[in-house]
Amino acid sequence: MKLNKTDKITELNKLSDKISLLENRGLHSVTIKEIETLSQNCAAAFKDLSIAKNKHLHRNIVQVYTRVASFLSSWLAEQRNKVTIELLLCLAMQKNNIQEILLLSGFSGNEHLMAMLASDIVDGEKSFANGGLILSLALLNLDQITEEMLQVAISLSDEVKVPLFMGWLNQVSTFTAQGEKNRETVIRHADFLTKVTPDYQMIQCFINAWMLCSYAVFPAKHTLKKYLNQMVRNFLIAEGMSDNGTQYQLNARPKMVVVHERFKPGHAMHRCYAPYIEQLAEYFDLVFIGEKEHIDASYSMAQKTIVLDTNEQSLTDITKIIKAENADIIFYPSLGMSHYTICLANLRLAPVQIMAGGHPATSFSSCIDYIFLFFLEELTSKLVSEKIVTVDNIVFKQEPHPKLKLSTISREYPQGNKFKIAINATSMKINGDFIEACKSISGSAKKKVEYHFFPALTGNAYDSFTRLIENELPGSVVHQSSGYSRFLEALSKCDMSIVPFPFGNTNSTIDALMLHMPVVSMSSAEIAGLTDKAILRTVGLEHCTVVDSVQAYIEKCVQIVNNQAEYEYVHDQVVAIDAKNSLIRKAGEQDDCFSQFARMFALTYDYHLQIQASPARVIDYKNISGARLYRDSL
Template sequence: MTSEATPTVDVLIDQLERAVFQRQTQEGVRLLLQLLASIAESRVPFGILPPTSKPEERRAAYTRIAAMISALLCSPDFQITLGQIEFLVGRKHMLEAIFELSGYEGPFHLLRYLGQRNPDGSVKLLANQVFVLSLFYSLDSLPEELAQGVLKLPPEQLLPLMIGWITTPFVHHERGERNRGLLIENSKLIESVMPTAGIIQAMTSAWMHCSYADHPRKHALKQSMNEVWKRLNQKTGLKSRSRTYRKDADRPTMVIAAERMQSGHAMDRCYRSGLEQLRSKFHTVCVVAQGYFTEDLRSLFDEVVMFERGLAINEMGARLVKIEPDIIYFPSLGMSEWTQMVANQRFAPIQIMSLGHPAPPMCDTMDYALVSPGVGEFAWEFGRKVVELGVTPRFDAHPDVMAHQVSHEKFDDGRIHLAVNSSLMKLSPRFLALCERIEAEATRPVHFHFFASASGVMYDRLKQVFERRFRHFTLEPSRTYGGFLQVLEKCHVALAAFPFGNTNSTVDTCLVHVPTVAYRGNEPLSIFDRDVLRMAGMPEWLVCDNDQAYFDTAMRLIHDDAAREELVSLLKMSDLKKQMFEWQKPGDETDFVESMEWIYRHHEALQASSSHVLRAHQDIPA
């Protein structure tokens, strides 16, 4: 007996409308959740309808969904369970986008429907109405009075709203950045909450996504969320249990807590060369969740311990204790809930992270951040100690890059084509405003190409925003890596988004000989473009440290053909694959493992030192 096929989006919309019009409110809520789940599963670009659909058809579909949500909310018998609320929180960005893509162009009408109008024209809302309404407001559209009302909600209601907003993958307006900053500044309000199981995954995303905010204290949110993780750890029985530090162990056991260990993933491209060194001096055990590991990487480790998704966190701790690690190494930290929870405990006498997600964990259980040369001065928020490697690690090539031959064929329509090779989370309001200024003030026509990795509803949302802000642009759909390079190499200039910059994306622009304008901030996540451009032999003037300098540099490359072509010639003449993917001199290929061993053997002296930033293999100040 075969199961029924999942209804298509248009069929689900029909069913939702029928339930709502027939006043079957509970059935309507169920169908709404089923519709959202169906939309979320789609990874195909061009939104919720087939690519052949017309813009007015997509707008009509979003309007129908928004209208049915509005009708459900205003129904006198509307009820929603905690589990359903948690489901909606996990898809908050979709709810926001549906209203903004609809004919309503936002959820503003809901405030008028549900609120009580005061004589002075203001609107009064009950606390539960503030909570429900806020599910549909984006940070970009959230009015100040509603934002202040949100901060007065009980912590157990504030937590899901806060993490839903922080996880939002795209904030494009100055108002949105202000609202995001307001949440960060008030993050202590959530520290007393015991989260329910249904929002733990959303918490994980928020812990990571706060790094994309344009706020000087954005990582303060992690401090508050770490308090929540600790409380959850205590409830679930996850306790710090570490073996004693063994300075003279012959081949210490190192657990590599791998959030992602997949061929071609950014973690593979950045860290394979370091990981393959470790076996020479450590017994290495890769701990990774099923579905996030590819077998071709098994040879990097002595052992691979894969655990099933959904494993109880106390069982996760028990498995770590059984391994008895001398070191736990987090190549990245921020993409998985189990690593965030484990990092807030101690399961080894030495715990080290590197900058796979280049942002501080804000927990006192992280002993070291191991960083590239020249990065230590920017890592002031990281761990107890920051240790610089002796040499800059090399990258590992994407499996398709070595075979790619640069065509040097450019777009030839009289415009300068600008590649924005950054994911949608990195497209900050400040960066987008600067792009608008470039288009407005350039004396020759430009055309933007946004490689934002957007799909489904978010593809439609980005396209709507860009249509209102830029005259000439293409929102590039997701492609194979080879197909992506073929489009990227046809652009004349690349603009790296800020304040959260690029790494592998700037490697890609260099490999296809596209000059890149970069921004250097005062933290690691804002300086890797600089390091990549240095490896490629690009001049320092391409790396800017303020908005005006970035604008001026971009305008120079747009208008000065000779300067731009000189940079292209430098990239053509450079052996970029050798500079990026090969060690530059003998001994470099063992620096990573030797630095790790140096940390291990000198752990006590390093912890006792008064210095926060140290250099591997050099004298340790008292």
């Protein structure tokens, strides 16, 4: 429900009244729980109340942010000499909210708070007593903390490091090269987390980090998942949850439970995987499971769909539901977007468990046997914990977005002094190294480069991201999340799309190609770095705009911006491949790639024991496609 101006002012006044009540009681009587609630209330109030979108309320909104920031700062300064683990855990779980409050307030950040926490000035530098130092570590983000302070944090006790690391690992994006370097340092020193047995609230917070580490730059980032998986196992054991214990046996028609994190029409997962999953019904009795917000209950491709309410059902309840199905095989099309799925993936709930690259990253869970990939490079198998199953040279096709409508597109090299570059990627894909590359592109371009970000954000998250991007890349345009048609309209006004590295895009690249935009991407051996290369290879554009190093990426972008002939060459190549027809599945269209996907799953199940006994890390369809299925022998 959209709020009108009066309703919005009412919401702001309610928040102001809550602050007044706390102020009137005095700082000393305010509890940690009340601070947590204030942070949550503020996040809820501003979730859909963006400063940028409500310019007529700019002053009102900033005033409330500033009141909250002022109160929080005064209260936190009072805690310098009484820092507790409870307080640090609260700050870790509310860190992103508190960062946004401080940034969007009249203080424009936390520098004033750092001054309040400093106990003295020595040789012109801030000096912190122990309590003030630890609070500062808890409140500074990866882009702000110095290497020296980070080393101090690493030397602290594990009990104190747990909330500090939680706060840093839950940072969605980094905006500086130093911030990305700090993220690497934190991950490298996170092995102590294997000794932690958390409660479910802490698990939920750390599971965000399980997914977010995938977007880090350094190659060994997924080692964090090893540590977090062990932490999850500690929690599961403490809560009495255990593996199923069902033994593997051949079955002419195995039961497959498909655990969907996201599978509604229009979502990237549905667009990418629906035509493939549909074919699994040829070989398996399908049971779909998913949260009510993220799945439809009416899929004809499944014999049964179980809709979860994770607000009402505990993880123990969900585990019992899955165990009751006595599945022969469990399939996770993606892992990383829901808290409960990552917990489930650390249990053996079926004899055979397989994931796909919906979130293109390895699980590092000993309970996941296989990962299905549409594409791989020679080194990919060394970067994942699972055995890889793949269909060689599969033609990548996806479901059309329900609101996909394209008119005739005419695109020319921009004749003016401005060149608009689109970065149509969610916020977590942005990192300090990528932003440095953008600065280099701007610095070498003969035209004024205007970056257009499409981070899929609204409200306070959008305002905060915009402020941080403007600090690093002045003059950039950040677009708020909108419907698909409006998004395509805004994207079409840009001249080129560049793919963030190292994580890459999938659907966003196809969107840009359908709009006849040149797309530049950088490949790597890891899964997330191969998606765009695979798409561009499918349509014959790999030679055109795929590079393999940061320097080559910068040079390719500059070449297209500066050279009209190069721009027109790439553009003509994009037009020629007709992305809408070559990459989008037509209604009722069947393709060998869909049936091969399903048969590969059936073969993997039937020959599971032999595959697991084999030293081979990659099982390619072309090598086993002639094998006989168990059902055909009956």
